[in-house]
Amino acid sequence: MPHDTIELTTPVGRDWDPVVRLVLGGIADRLNLGFEELDDLQLAVERLLLEAGTQDSVMLAFDISETGVRTRIGPLRAGALAEALQGPPPPPGELTLRRILETVVDSFGVEQVAEDGQLIVRLEKVVRGA
Amino acid sequence: MTVASAPSSQLDDRELLRRYHVDGDRSARELLVQRHLPLVRALARRYAGRGESLEDIEQVGAIGLIKAIDRYELSREVALTTYATPNVVGEIKRHFRDKGWAIRIPRGLQELNAKMSSTIERLTAKLGHSPSIAEIAIELQTTPESVLEAMEAGSAYAPVSLSAGPGQEGELDPMETIGTEDANFERSEQRASLEPALEMLPDREREILRMRFEDGLTQTQIAEQVGVSQMHVSRLIRKSLARMRAELS
Numbered sequence: 001m002p003h004d005t006i007e008l009t010t011p012v013g014r015d016w017d018p019v020v021r022l023v024l025g026g027i028a029d030r031l032n033l034g035f036e037e038l039d040d041l042q043l044a045v046e047r048l049l050l051e052a053g054t055q056d057s058v059m060l061a062f063d064i065s066e067t068g069v070r071t072r073i074g075p076l077r078a079g080a081l082a083e084a085l086q087g088p089p090p091p092p093g094e095l096t097l098r099r100i101l102e103t104v105v106d107s108f109g110v111e112q113v114a115e116d117g118q119l120i121v122r123l124e125k126v127v128r129g130a
Numbered sequence: 131m132t133v134a135s136a137p138s139s140q141l142d143d144r145e146l147l148r149r150y151h152v153d154g155d156r157s158a159r160e161l162l163v164q165r166h167l168p169l170v171r172a173l174a175r176r177y178a179g180r181g182e183s184l185e186d187i188e189q190v191g192a193i194g195l196i197k198a199i200d201r202y203e204l205s206r207e208v209a210l211t212t213y214a215t216p217n218v219v220g221e222i223k224r225h226f227r228d229k230g231w232a233i234r235i236p237r238g239l240q241e242l243n244a245k246m247s248s249t250i251e252r253l254t255a256k257l258g259h260s261p262s263i264a265e266i267a268i269e270l271q272t273t274p275e276s277v278l279e280a281m282e283a284g285s286a287y288a289p290v291s292l293s294a295g296p297g298q299e300g301e302l303d304p305m306e307t308i309g310t311e312d313a314n315f316e317r318s319e320q321r322a323s324l325e326p327a328l329e330m331l332p333d334r335e336r337e338i339l340r341m342r343f344e345d346g347l348t349q350t351q352i353a354e355q356v357g358v359s360q361m362h363v364s365r366l367i368r369k370s371l372a373r374m375r376a377e378l379s
Contacts, residue, residue: 018282018285021285022282025263025278025281025282026278029262029263029264029278032262032264033263034259034261034262035260035261035262036260036348036349036350036360037260038263039349039364043367043368046368047371093340095328095339099343099344100343100371103342103343128259
């Protein structure tokens with residue numbers, strides 16, 4: 001399967017989550033991801049969209065290959081979010097955004113955007129057995 | 131042997147109700163709930179096939195049973211089963227009316243969604259892995275698009291707490307958290323930690339979050355341990371996280 005990209009700019013707000021979930025569902029179907037893996041990826045994206053807070057819109061880019069999907073979400077106006085994701089691991093028993101992402105995706109990272117403090121969060125979900 | 135020293139399981143409903151209401155014996159209440167769950171299941175079956183899983187309906191019915199036990203007055207000359215039946219049925223009907231489908235979903239999609247839970251469980255056992263959308267579609271003799279639509283329809287359904295009981299009525303419906311303005315955006319670091327709100331969750335839902343995010347169990351593994359469907363686990367995790375976050379906001 002060639003490397004494909006889907007880009008989506010969506011208003012921020014829970015009313016728009018179904019649109020994002022359906023896009024992810026279509027990608028999961030294309031990649032033959034399991035139901036639970038799709039559910040996990042949807043949860044990760046939803047959590048990050050919540051962090052977009054009062055932003056009007058946010059862009060999602062899905063890079064799809066035969067080995068998995070890389071989702072990039074941003075720019076997000078949250079410097080503290082970067083600290084939360086890049087700082088030391090949370091102690092055992094503490095439920096943080098970082099721990100949630102560590103559980104539901106294969107890897108994640110934060111990319112700084114220019115000098116304005118905005119950031120893009122990158123999520124990787126791998127196709128099992130690919 | 132006196133009545134007081136008899137094993138609780140051998141006591142009749144009336145004595146257990148007395149122990150609960152007069153002595154404050156919560157184990158008596160637990161025993162009553164367990165004893166009458168078959169009644170709840172029988173009543174719940176009458177409402178199966180209306181777009182919600184039987185498991186969900188049973189959970190709702192159990193709330194009605196607990197309420198009946200809590201509201202039962204010892205001065206009544208009526209059997210608990212007689213008193214509980216309209217309570218259980220009323221709770222189920224109220225659920226369908228108020229909490230079932232938060233937005234209007236075509237009946238076909240509701241029915242497809244209701245079948246998905248058991249289908250996913252069956253396929254997971256058969257295939258040894260979480261089934262793909264295509265595998266679910268083949269099993270349900272429908273299209274992947276319909277499966278995705280049905281899954282989305284399911285997100286319009288407000289799940290019932292596993293630990294439902296007194297005190298649950300005032301809990302936030304997930305729909306109440308939709309579209310809330312987040313005026314404290316700059317406090318995102320604080321919001322990134324959900325810990326402070328964890329304590330407000332019922333024990334069982336907290337335990338499910340712990341199993342998922344601390345022990346790293348999959349939803350399927352949690353479902354097996356807790357005794358509910360994987361889809362129900364998924365809904366409860368989402369609901370718990372949404373509730374915690376709403377609390378922090």
